[in-house]
Amino acid sequence: MITEYLIIAAVIAVIILTGQATARWAGVPSAIPLVLFGAGAGFLPVMAEAVVPPDVILNLYLPLLVYHAAFLTAPRETRRDAVPISALAFGLTCVTAIAVAGAVQISVPAIGWAAALALGAAVAPTDPVSATSIMQRVGAPRRMVTILEGESLVNDAVALTLFGLAITALSEKITLAAGGLMLLRVVVGGVLYGLLVGWLIARIRRRIVDTGAQIVVSLVTPFLAYLPAEHFGMSGVLATVTTGFYLGTRANGLLQPKSRLAGTAFWDVLAFLLESSLFVLLGLELRQVLAAVSDYSAAALAGAAVLIIGVVVLVRPLWTLAAFPLVTRMTGRHLSFEHVGRAQRLVMGWAGMRGAxxxxxxLSIPMTVPHRPLLIFLAAAVVLATLLGQATTLGPLLRRLGLGESGRTVVEEARAREAIVEAAVARLDDLTAGGEVDEHTAQVYRQLLELRLDKVRAFLGDTGTSPQEPMSSAGTRPGTAGAGLRRRLAQAQRERLEELYRKGKVSADIRRRLIHELDLDAHRRSASAH
Known part of the structure; x- marks a missing residue:
């Protein structure tokens, strides 16, 4: 049995590597070849055992994925754009789930409202990776990307909460009053428990120095948030999202550069494997799903799929074009929408791809749910249709509407580099004036820093020189005094970068990228010292 599991894992790994390479070659979303290759592998005799139980998906995949997304959330941007994010994450998610449930009742009445709502909750949340990667590549306005990222984080929790209520309604009758009390317990309890777990983990991680131990704690954290919350009738997803958001906003103060580098690499690889393997698992299950829905005619399956895809695709732009202007009529003080024009709302409405x-x-729908294969079939149809249709046309739509600003982000990053190097020069001058650094050492470091400043300023002067280079503050032989000075100069750069972020001068992506470079430099210095 162990040998068979190892063979299955090896086949899935080969499919992931081949599928990713094929996607790059063909210029299509990676989900397409992953599902197709997975479906092909389903005909291999050994892969008949590769059906993952729903509980594994629900209790293993989802906590890790939502925790990773929450940890990377940009707190300043999310807070600033709370109104449009809430309008999408809460309003649109609920409207989409209900609209899809209604479409299911029209096309396949035998499914029932509870199962139909479970499908609606499954297809309601959007995939942030597909949309934001395209928009960042084209250079879309940063605020649009931020709103979509914030929405995708919150709507996961909203959709999974609706999904849990729908699954519960399949096994027991829920009155309106009981449902309201249950929702209150699920939501409030999940958030409060998530805050408690985040607070405890933050204090534990501050006392851990070992990088491996830090990674182990980070890996265990989503399960500490998710599983107990679910066991006691609260929302495990909301608990996990809250914990991830709480720790993500404090990551720079919790972790040393080496731990941050290792943790980032580990979680990037883990998220890649989880998301890719989900598409492969869908492909592997597709053969059984198609066999199970063979009782329906091809016309009935196609009609139901087209209707639900149409509802999913059309409800979103209708909401972004109609609901956003209505928000501005709310009484009281709220966020101004002058920078979210009609063209931007149209793009955000079209950026509704579904994914992992x-x-x-x-795939986490229990085996006991009636019409489970049909629900999975319809969800897969929505995912593939939106990835193939919307993901491939989003870039051209952005360019046609004139929303590409590819040079803006580059200039913003260059100005941030200029500002933090200037902060290092100022700190060096203060240390020299205070007698903590001798003039000869100060002159060496000043020359190195000024060379970097000249390079960045040349780029800002449109000379065509690339401003990107490692954020190194060193160039002399390592030593105790030199190492201490480099650390203090790096700290000055970090402080200046945080100040720029707080004032809204740089985006969370640029901040994260420059912190990563500073961490790399600190790690290189530490390695060379040993």
């Missing part, structure tokens, strides 16, 4: 979270929710 939708697949994870669909």
């Amino acid at each position: 979270i939708t697949l994870g929710i669909a």
